[in-house]
Amino acid sequence: xxxxxxxxxxxxxxxxxxxxxxxxxxxxxxxxxxxxxxxxxxxxxxxxxxxxxxxxxxxxxxxxxxxxxxxxxxxxxxxxxxxxxxxxxxxxxxxxxxxxxxxxxxxxxxxxxxxxxxxxxxxxxxxxxxxxxxxxxxxxxxxxxxxxxxxxxxxxxxxxxxxxxxxxxxxxxxxxxxxxxxxxxxxxxxxxxxxxxxxxxxxxxxxxxxxxxxxxxxxxxxxxxxxxxxxxxxxxxxxxxxxxxxxxxxxxxxxxxxxxxxxxxxxxxxxxxxxxxxxxxxxxxxxx
Amino acid sequence: xxxxxxxxxxxxxxxxxxxxxxxxxxxxxxxxxxxxxxxxxxxxxxxxxxxxxxxxxxxxxxxxxxxxxxxxxxxxxxxxxxxxxxxxxxxxxxxxxxxxxxxxxxxxxxxxxxxxxxxxxxxxxxxxxxxxxxxxxxxxxxxxxxxxxxxxxxxxxxxxxxxxxxxxxxxxxxxxxxxxxxxxxxxxxxxxxxxxxxxxxxxxxxxxxxxxxxxxxxxxxxxxxxxxxxxxx
Numbered sequence: 056x057x058x059x060x061x062x063x064x065x066x067x068x069x070x071x072x073x074x075x076x077x078x079x080x081x082x083x084x085x086x087x088x089x090x091x092x093x094x095x096x097x098x099x100x101x102x103x104x105x106x107x108x109x110x111x112x113x114x115x116x117x118x119x120x121x122x123x124x125x126x127x128x129x130x131x132x133x134x135x136x137x138x139x140x141x142x143x144x145x146x147x148x149x150x151x152x153x154x155x156x157x158x159x160x161x162x163x164x165x166x167x168x169x170x171x172x173x174x175x176x177x178x179x180x181x182x183x184x185x186x187x188x189x190x191x192x193x194x195x196x197x198x199x200x201x202x203x204x205x206x207x208x209x210x211x212x213x214x215x216x217x218x219x220x221x222x223x224x225x226x227x228x229x230x231x232x233x234x235x236x237x238x239x240x241x242x243x244x245x246x247x248x249x250x251x252x253x254x255x256x257x258x259x260x261x262x263x264x265x266x267x268x269x270x271x272x273x274x275x276x277x278x279x280x281x282x283x284x285x286x287x288x289x290x291x292x293x294x295x296x297x298x299x300x301x302x303x304x305x306x307x308x309x310x311x312x313x314x315x316x317x318x319x320x321x322x323x324x325x326x327x328x329x330x331x332x333x334x335x336x337x338x339x340x341x342x343x
Numbered sequence: 344x345x346x347x348x349x350x351x352x353x354x355x356x357x358x359x360x361x362x363x364x365x366x367x368x369x370x371x372x373x374x375x376x377x378x379x380x381x382x383x384x385x386x387x388x389x390x391x392x393x394x395x396x397x398x399x400x401x402x403x404x405x406x407x408x409x410x411x412x413x414x415x416x417x418x419x420x421x422x423x424x425x426x427x428x429x430x431x432x433x434x435x436x437x438x439x440x441x442x443x444x445x446x447x448x449x450x451x452x453x454x455x456x457x458x459x460x461x462x463x464x465x466x467x468x469x470x471x472x473x474x475x476x477x478x479x480x481x482x483x484x485x486x487x488x489x490x491x492x493x494x495x496x497x498x499x500x501x502x503x504x505x506x507x508x509x510x511x512x513x514x515x516x517x518x519x520x521x522x523x524x525x526x527x528x529x530x531x532x533x534x535x536x537x538x539x540x541x542x543x544x545x546x547x548x549x550x551x552x553x554x555x556x557x558x559x560x561x562x563x564x565x566x567x568x569x570x571x572x573x574x575x576x
Contacts, residue, residue: 095545097526098520098521099521099522099523112502113523115515115517115520115523115542116517116520116521116523117517117518117520117545118542118543118545119543119545167545167546167548168546169518169520169544171518171519171551176549178549178550178568178570179551179568179570182519182551185518185519185520201570201572202548202549203547203548203549220548222546222547222548222549223546223548
């Protein structure tokens with residue numbers, strides 16, 4: 056088994072540096088502490104003694120593991136090997152809340168491995184949703200308690216959807232750093248590239264549906280999040296005039312494969328966030 | 344006895360009989376928040392041994408156990424056939440609060456069928472008034488209590504009990520994520536199983552922990568759910 060360099064590894068994780076000529080994308084990575092890369096288990100997860108080897112243990116869902124290297128669809132961790140599809144990389148994971156919330160409503164992002172949403176401000180209440188690392192919601196109120204308090208989360212129209220432990224969310228705003236006016240999707244390679252004029256700024260590995268029509272579409276709308284089901288808030292939704300929806304996905308790490316959902320392009324939360332923030336209102340989507 | 348005969352024993356006489364031993368769990372209810380559960384090694388005599396020389400024994404269908412406090416507990420033939428009239432616990436005489444001088448231990452039944460302070464047992468030909476016996480099923484976290492404050496790796500442990508059924512799976516859920524099967528010790532029937540798990544919290548804050556058990560009849564217990572506050576990781 057060959058070890059990969061950190062740059063190779065980041066590329067495989069979908070937070071690619073692209074080429075060294077694509078310096079702006081380094082900004083994306085530079086937002087994060089690169090001394091270590093962590094991931095969270097997406098469900099109950101077996102740990103193997105080697106890639107495709109014997110199971111030697113298991114981890115609870117949302118366990119945070121240090122990712123040492125990746126090879127052929129497996130992550131190497133201090134405890135053993137875990138299939139890549141079972142781990143969501145957590146770029147920027149630093150255990151520290153970046154900001155404190157002061158005003159409401161405010162857009163907040165999950166920086167814990169996950170944030171359950173309860174029907175009332177209590178862990179004994181029924182959990183109605185579970186939002187993973189990088190997920191987004193709108194907080195409309197705060198309720199203090201002895202363990203960090205609770206945030207009231209709302210849908211797009213401000214209607215209460217439930218309560219979540221405040222210590223798992225933070226407010227993070229980063230200024231627009233680029234003016235992306237074209238996004239190009241290669242259906243064959245599952246690569247989505249972001250262009251500013253004639254300059255290729257970034258490229259990402261995407262998970263995309265096979266039915267996405269070839270051609271050009273205009274940016275229709277952007278929503279920082281959308282409760283697509285009662286149990287799931289989809290982050291960074293970018294909707295195009297051809298019906299295609301480009302979103303973040305914290306519930307899988309299957310980027311580079313086909314999506315079962317029609318007209319859907321998915322990126323990792325970090326990549327979709329960057330694209331969302333840097334996309335011009337006049338941007339086009341070109342599907343090849 | 345139904346024919347009007349009675350056998351009377353003094354405490355010393357019963358203690359002089361060959362004493363048998365029974366490991367059994369007593370469980371008050373299957374509702375985790377209200378449950379009391381304990382496990383012990385009991386010593387005494389099996390009711391079936393007392394009845395083995397009785398010609399009527401094979402026709403007896405139910406029994407009423409009378410306690411000093413006036414309570415009457417009905418048990419079925421199946422229950423008394425496995426019941427021990429216990430005088431000691433872990434080799435020591437029963438304390439008053441556990442039913443001195445004698446407690447009937449019916450393994451595999453809720454503890455309401457294991458009365459203490461026993462003075463009389465009336466056997467009858469009639470079937471018991473209850474159609475069937477409730478079978479216990481309980482899983483509980485015993486290592487931590489509600490709102491425990493904790494630092495570092497969480498070493499969780501607890502018990503699971505299914506009466507005379509076999510526990511086939513114990514699962515833990517953290518923060519309402521998917522249930523995950525965890526290791527447990529397979530115990531003898533009528534005894535609790537113990538389980539343990541280890542979890543490294545990723546962040547400080549409150550965490551919901553739940554455990555549930557499944558038995559070989561396919562039943563799944565109510566989850567026992569507590570909140571723990573992680574102060575430092």
